[in-house]
Amino acid sequence: MQDPMNTKPDLTGVAALLPGALRPRGLVVLTGAGMSAESGIATFRDAQSGLWARFDPMQLASEEGFREDPQRVWDWYAERREGVRRAEPNAGHVALADFDRRHPGVLTVVTQNVDDLHQRAGVAETIRLHGDILRDKWLEPCPRGLGCDPATAVPGRPPRCADCGHLVRPGVVWFGEALPPQAFALAEEAVRRCRLLLVVGTSGAVWPAAGLAALARRAGAMVVIINPADSEIDADANHVLRGTAATLLPALLGAI
Ligand SMILES: NC(=O)c1ccc[n+]([C@@H]2O[C@H](COP(=O)([O-])OP(=O)(O)OC[C@H]3O[C@@H](n4cnc5c(N)ncnc54)[C@H](O)[C@@H]3O)[C@@H](O)[C@H]2O)c1
Secondary structure, eight states: OOOTTOOSOOHHHHHTTHHHHOSTTOEEEEEOGGGGGGGTOOOHHHHTSGGGTTSOHHHHSSHHHHHHOHHHHHHHHHHHHHHHHHOOOOHHHHHHHHHHHHSTTTEEEEEOOOSOHHHHHTOSOEEESSEEEEEEEESSOOTTOOOOOGGGSBOSSSOBOTTTOOBEEEEEOOTTOOOOHHHHHHHHHHHHHOSEEEEESOOSOSTTGGGHHHHHHHTTOEEEEEOSSOOTTGGGOSEEEOSOHHHHHHHHHTTO
16 A cells, blocks of 8 residues: 555545544544635635736735735735635535534645535544634734624724724734644644544645645555645555545445
């Protein structure tokens, strides 16, 4: 099974690994933007095309970019939030949620996605590494230690605190920021103890999430990548299945 060069969609070989993962927390699925591509949510690279092609990611997804032009970043996220609200879970999200209902306690989803499609599909446990695009948070802590809800901010692009003037920002992890420590610790623990890690729709370019595949492999799990294109972590996998989330996840998980 140690065959990182196996890039043909060998579904039968990978499906044969599933019974061994049917134990408490035996299966982890690490998802990236490609997981939601067939729900109509652009991957990070796609999101750089069209209207926003003139900005680089550091301008749109970093604290420096936000401080430089808060309205530009707020408006970009407002458009992405609308896209997430309009989107529906695709057949891949549904296959994971159906598997979870049939085999409670087996599946942990670890996602880099900031959309809520795993939750809406009905997966019981999703560890969110990069935050939640539908939530707001304060750019900086309140100088008076008031801990106000960002929902109380004065509406604007972006909204701001009526008292301190502090800005509200999207509740996502930007470039250069640390992941929520508890979420990442839970993700590391989940991949260390699983028997099978499916890595779905990630380029493997964003760290530290990309390191979870190698961590799982070192801890003894089988690692399978599902992606229509090459990723930067293909060499960490035992198998690479070339195809999309909405096609391969139902085919793989539907039979068990
Ligand atoms: N839906 C979302 O929440 C969303 C969308 C865009 C970006 N992001 C953020 O951008 C960062 C980028 O990292 P990333 O690796 O997640 O995304 P990425 O954009 O770097 O890579 C997307 C990957 O998905 C693959 N892909 C495209 N269509 C697919 C499909 N139908 N099925 C399976 N795979 C498919 C691509 O080949 C690529 O490897 C992450 O931090 C993530 O939080 C999130």
